[in-house]
Amino acid sequence: DAGVIQSPRHEVTEMGQEVTLRCKPISGHNSLFWYRQTMMRGLELLIYFNNNVPIDDSGMPEDRFSAKMPNASFSTLKIQPSEPRDSAVYFCASSSGGDSPLHFGNGTRLTVT
Amino acid sequence: GDSVTQMEGPVTLSEEAFLTINCTYTATGYPSLFWYVQYPGEGLQLLLKATKADDKGSNKGFEATYRKETTSFHLEKGSVQVSDSAVYFCALERGADGLTFGKGTHLIIQP
Numbered sequence: 001d002a003g004v005i006q007s008p009r010h011e012v013t014e015m016g017q018e019v020t021l022r023c024k025p026i027s028g029h030n031s032l033f034w035y036r037q038t039m040m041r042g043l044e045l046l047i048y049f050n051n052n053v054p055i056d057d058s059g060m061p062e063d064r065f066s067a068k069m070p071n072a073s074f075s076t077l078k079i080q081p082s083e084p085r086d087s088a089v090y091f092c093a094s095s096s097g098g099d100s101p102l103h104f105g106n107g108t109r110l111t112v113t
Numbered sequence: 114g115d116s117v118t119q120m121e122g123p124v125t126l127s128e129e130a131f132l133t134i135n136c137t138y139t140a141t142g143y144p145s146l147f148w149y150v151q152y153p154g155e156g157l158q159l160l161l162k163a164t165k166a167d168d169k170g171s172n173k174g175f176e177a178t179y180r181k182e183t184t185s186f187h188l189e190k191g192s193v194q195v196s197d198s199a200v201y202f203c204a205l206e207r208g209a210d211g212l213t214f215g216k217g218t219h220l221i222i223q224p
Contacts, residue, residue, distance in 0.1 A: 004156070033211050042216035043157075043202065056211070091156055101147070102212060104156030 002026075006092050006105035014113055018080040021108045024073055025094030033102065034067055034077050035091040043091070049075065050097075082112045115140040119203050119215035126193055127223055134188040134218045136177075136203030144205040146170075146179050146186040147212065151200045160188075160201070198222045 005024040013019055025032050033048040047057040049069045057067070064083070069075040079086055089109050093102040120135040138144065145164045149157040161170030166181035175190045186203060203215040 035214075043214040045211050045213070048211050093156070101159040101162065102157075104149075104158070106154070106156045 004092055004094050004103050004105035006090075006108050008108060009106065010109045010111075012111045012113065013082055015083055016081045017112075018078065019082045019086075019110060019112075021077040021090050021092075021110070023075045023077070023092030023105060025075070025092070026103055027073065029094035029096045029103070030072070031095045031097050032069060032075050033093045033095075034075070035093065037089045037091060037107070038087075046077070046090075079110075082110075084112045086110060087112050115144070115205060115207060115213045117203050117205055117213055117215035119201075119218050122200075122217070122219035123221050124218060125221045125223065128195055129192045130222075132188070132190040132193045132197075132220070134201055134203075134220070136186045136188065136215060138184050138186065138203070138205050140184075140205055140207055140213075142207055143181075144207040146177070147204040147206065148175070148177055148186070148188050149202040149204060149214075151202065151217070153199075157202060193220075193222050195222045195224050 007022045031050050034046040036044050046059045047067045052069045067077045089107045091104050091107045093104045095102045116139045118137050147162045148160040150160045151157045161172040163170040163179035169178045177186050177188045200217045200219050202217045204212040206212050
């Protein structure tokens with residue numbers, strides 16, 4: 001079991017650029033979550049999918065953020081245009097629902113200059 | 114809305130000391146409660162959980178008891194090791210809406 005795989009591990013970009021973060025959930029998991037972690041706010045749930053369908057995106061901070069899950073094995077989180085305040089670690093997590101725990105990826109550290 | 118409050122860190126202890134990290138929550142209904150641990154450069158890992166009142170979750174020497182009357186889920190360990198140094202997150206889950214996390218407590222164990 002390779003776990004949840006996120007890419008890239010680190011992303012440095014300039015303000016105004018488009019950023020795409022990628023996530024491959026654990027095979028067989030039907031729920032996928034995107035979190036953002038900052039020192040100020042801790043861990044915030046941005047959006048989650050169930051069976052590839054977005055269920056709750058109320059945590060997405062602005063229209064600049066969008067997330068897709070075109071199939072059960074892949075999801076993207078896109079920021080366009082990026083801003084310095086978007087700098088954070090973004091985590092993807094998946095679970096098989098019910099009482100099963102979340103499994104987190106190692107995160108993508110995003111720095112927007 | 115749901116919320117989780119953890120004690121502020123960092124918490125610095127000597128090896129073999131007793132550990133308590135406080136966690137209280139606010140939620141309607143009967144959430145499940147979790148402790149996650151994050152080691153440097155890694156994602157969060159589930160440490161333990163409890164799904165109903167008076168349940169005790171335990172793993173790797175850590176314990177936490179779901180106290181509905183005090184809405185608490187304090188994390189304890191009798192004798193910490195340097196390898197326990199990490200950030201610990203208390204979290205709750207109500208229904209299928211994902212986890213609500215506390216801000217995390219950075220634990221530093223000195224040899």
